[in-house]
Amino acid sequence: MSHSTQNNPEILAKAFGAVLREVRKERGISQEDLGFESGYHRTYVSLLERGIKSPSLQTIFELSRALDIAPSELLARVELTTRRKPK
Amino acid sequence: MSHSTQNNPEILAKAFGAVLREVRKERGISQEDLGFESGYHRTYVSLLERGIKSPSLQTIFELSRALDIAPSELLARVELTTRRKPK
Numbered sequence: 001m002s003h004s005t006q007n008n009p010e011i012l013a014k015a016f017g018a019v020l021r022e023v024r025k026e027r028g029i030s031q032e033d034l035g036f037e038s039g040y041h042r043t044y045v046s047l048l049e050r051g052i053k054s055p056s057l058q059t060i061f062e063l064s065r066a067l068d069i070a071p072s073e074l075l076a077r078v079e080l081t082t083r084r085k086p087k
Numbered sequence: 088m089s090h091s092t093q094n095n096p097e098i099l100a101k102a103f104g105a106v107l108r109e110v111r112k113e114r115g116i117s118q119e120d121l122g123f124e125s126g127y128h129r130t131y132v133s134l135l136e137r138g139i140k141s142p143s144l145q146t147i148f149e150l151s152r153a154l155d156i157a158p159s160e161l162l163a164r165v166e167l168t169t170r171r172k173p174k
Contacts, residue, residue, distance in 0.1 A: 007152060009145050016144055054144050057103055058096050060162075065094060072166055075147075076159035 014051030015081040019074060021049040023067050037066035101138030102168040106161060108136040110154050124153035 024034050024045075031049070035042040039062060047053040048063075055063065064071040111121050111132075118136070122129040126149060134140040135150075142150065151158040 007145070007148050012145060012148055056143050057141050057147065058094070058099060060144065061094050061099055070163070070166060072159045072163035075162050076157070079157060079159055 009054065010051065011082060012078070013054040015078050016055060017049040017051040019077045019081055020045075020063065023069055023074065023077070024049075027067055034063070034066055038062045096141065097138065098169060099165070100141040102165050103142060104136045104138035106164045106168055107132075107150065110156055110161065110164070111136075114154055121150070121153055125149045 024031070029037075030042075031045040032042040034040075035045045038045075038059075040059070044053065048055060048059075060071050060074065064074050067074075111118070116124075117129075118132040119129040121127075122132045125132075125146075127146070131140065135142060135146075147158050147161065151161050154161075
């Protein structure tokens with residue numbers, strides 16, 4: 001098992017952001033709704049989705065709770081996203 | 088699905104730390120080895136394992152790579168640990 005190509009901080013933040021946006025849209029909620037549910041400002045949600053900010057463990061759990069997805073499932077989708085990208 | 092009891096920052100950091108230590112010991116490596124492999128100082132590994140520090144997304148991925156475990160699997164074990172705890 002190799003995760004070496006996933007550990008570029010920018011690629012990782014962008015992959016997380018893309019998954020966050022994808023799951024949020026699947027839920028049919030706005031950035032504002034997600035912000036409200038998770039206790040963050042919608043601008044922070046926007047920064048995360050664009051991969052400009054990277055989340056902490058705590059943030060991953062807060063967002064997951066608000067999106068009704070297991071944190072491990074969110075990361076599993078991030079892993080898939082990073083594997084799809086060319087090196 | 089409810090993750091609300093997992094989102095206390097201290098409980099979450101302690102749960103992550105406990106899983107990190109557990110997986111590291113399963114691998115039979117020292118904190119120093121894990122630090123070396125993941126690019127962190129052994130004292131930081133120790134702080135994480137004791138739940139004093141909480142990891143970023145990037146750190147979760149770096150540690151997972153060093154432990155040869157999927158980041159999602161590491162978080163799945165954290166979820167199990169937090170669910171085992173009383174409220």
